Amino acid sequence: GQQLNQSPQSMFIQEGEDVSMNCTSSSIFNTWLWYKQDPGEGPVLLIALYKAGELTSNGRLTAQFGITRKDSFLNISASIPSDVGIYFCAGRFGNEKLTFGTGTRLTIIP
Amino acid sequence: EPEVTQTPSHQVTQMGQEVILRCVPISNHLYFYWYRQILGQKVEFLVSFYNNEISEKSEIFDDQFSVERPDGSNFTLKIRSTKLEDSAMYFCASKVIAGGPKDTQYFGPGTRLTVL
Numbered sequence: 001g002q003q004l005n006q007s008p009q010s011m012f013i014q015e016g017e018d019v020s021m022n023c024t025s026s027s028i029f030n031t032w033l034w035y036k037q038d039p040g041e042g043p044v045l046l047i048a049l050y051k052a053g054e055l056t057s058n059g060r061l062t063a064q065f066g067i068t069r070k071d072s073f074l075n076i077s078a079s080i081p082s083d084v085g086i087y088f089c090a091g092r093f094g095n096e097k098l099t100f101g102t103g104t105r106l107t108i109i110p
Numbered sequence: 111e112p113e114v115t116q117t118p119s120h121q122v123t124q125m126g127q128e129v130i131l132r133c134v135p136i137s138n139h140l141y142f143y144w145y146r147q148i149l150g151q152k153v154e155f156l157v158s159f160y161n162n163e164i165s166e167k168s169e170i171f172d173d174q175f176s177v178e179r180p181d182g183s184n185f186t187l188k189i190r191s192t193k194l195e196d197s198a199m200y201f202c203a204s205k206v207i208a209g210g211p212k213d214t215q216y217f218g219p220g221t222r223l224t225v226l
Contacts, residue, residue, distance in 0.1 A: 031213065042114075042201050042217035043153060050213075088153065096166045097143070097155040098215060 002027050006089055006101035014109050019076040021087060021104040028069040029091030033098065034061075037086045046087075047074070076106075084108050112136045114218035116202050122224045123192055131187045131221045133202030142185045143203040143215060144177065146170070153201065159185065192225045199223075 006023045013019060023032070031050055035043035047058050049065035049072060056063055062075045072089055089101040115134045123129050135142050144156040157167040159177055176188045185204075189196055199222050203215040 033214070035217075040220075040222075042219045045214060045216065048214050090153075096158045097168070098145075098153075099155065100145075100153040102152050 002029075002091070002093070002099045004089055004091055004099055004101035006087075006104050008104060009102070010105040010107065012107045012109055013079055015079060015081060017079055019079055019083070019106060020073060022071060022073040023089035023091075023101045024071045025091060025099075026070070027093070029093050029099075030069065031092040032063070032065050032072040033090045033092070034063050034072070034074045035088045035090060035100075037088060037103075039085075043088060043090075079106075079108060081108055114202055114204055114216055116200075116218040116221050118221060119219070120222045120224070122226065125194055125225055126191050129189050129192055129223065131189075131200050131202075131223070133185045133187075133204075133218055134183050135185055135202065135204030136206070136216060137183070139204035139206045139216075141165075141205045141207075141215075142177075142179070143205075144187045145201045145203060145217075146198040147201065147220075148198045156187075156200075189223075192223075194225050197223055197225045 004023050004025050033048050034046045037043045047063040052069050053067050054065040060077045086103045086105050088103050090098040092098050117132045142159040145153050147153045155168050157171045158165045174190045178186050199220040201220045202218040205215045
């Protein structure tokens with residue numbers, strides 16, 4: 001089945017630093033989504049990407065849909081304490097299920 | 111802003127018992143999903159539901175699982191005879207449309223199922 005590998009698995013950064021994480025797949029997707037999950041809660045959509053090469057921003061977040069349709073990255077600029085959480089990429093081919101990545105846990109060091 | 115709701119937030123059950131997890135999708139949405147997340151792992155697709163029938167299901171969604179939309183607002187996941195390995199967070203999701211820029215799934219807060 002389709003698998004998404006996310007890297008890094010975890011990040012420890014200081015407040016104010018920029019963050020970059022990415023997701024790669026062995027197969028193509030026609031939609032890439034980035035979600036954030038706080039402990040004990042459901043995934044919350046951050047950014048959705050629908051076309052290869054698309055670059056989309058949402059405040060301090062920027063994500064890109066790779067040209068090959070097999071990868072995507074998410075950048076967070078000037079991190080703040082509420083950015084702490086687990087970030088998941090998710091891909092979709094067709095109209096139905098989402099395949100989720102393995103997650104990147106972001107921790108901000110005081 | 112409309113949101114997906116789920117009840118209960120936490121369900122504890124004995125192995126072999128039946129459980130029903132409930133979801134109220136966003137009111138104008140037409141596509142419904144269940145996912146699960148074992149503690150510390152990634153979110154996994156279980157089943158999708160559209161037009162009162164299952165449109166896709168994963169290998170996890172075996173004969174012990176069933177879904178139903180009993181009325182115009184609820185969407186339920188039933189596990190007939192729970193096993194220890196069914197312990198996980200179960201997320202309901204919904205979306206309004208298939209295809210195009212509005213094709214986005216919105217997730218509920220989840221139900222934590224603990225099987226003892």
